[in-house]
Amino acid sequence: WFLPFFSVWWVLFVLREYIESDGNELLYVHADRCKLKDILCLFILYIFNITILFSIYTVLFPNMIYEFFKILSVCIFYLGITYFFTYLSKSITITLLILILLTLANITFGNNKMVFPFYYTLDSITISLFINSYLPLILIGFLLLFAGTILNKRWLKFI
DSSP states (O other), X not given: OOHHHHHTHHHHHXXXXXXXXXXXXXXXXXXXXXXXXXXXXXXXXXXXXXXXXXXXXXXXXXXXXXXXXXXXXXXXXXXXXXHHHHHHHXXXXXHHHHHHHXXXXXXXXXXXXXXXXXXXXXXXXXXXXXXXXXXXXXXXXXXXXHXXXXXXXXXXXXX
């Protein structure tokens, strides 16, 4: 339930300094204005940490490798939501509220297959479940990252 939420925890704290802190316009003076590279470094570090955890799980339970890919796809979705809504709303509080509500909705309504994009399920992952449920999350996550990058660059033109 909580691995996707915590995959963007440090990303939120880094983005807070660029969005809400006093004098944040001075942080954008240098040539590298897009913060996607900064947050991707933190995100990849988190993915590396859970890779270590899931490698131990995979040794004990071989089917856990599929759960790792499921969690990875949801983490990419959460990263896209974080980056997009941070630059759309210019507020970390609103972004954090959206992420918390999405996590709570997944805990509460996770077994309802009619509602998208709830990712929590007790079913074992199969190729068809991955293609139907988790591949769209990856694609939406990358689309939101791209849209957030456009918002990031557009917002900087007006500073």
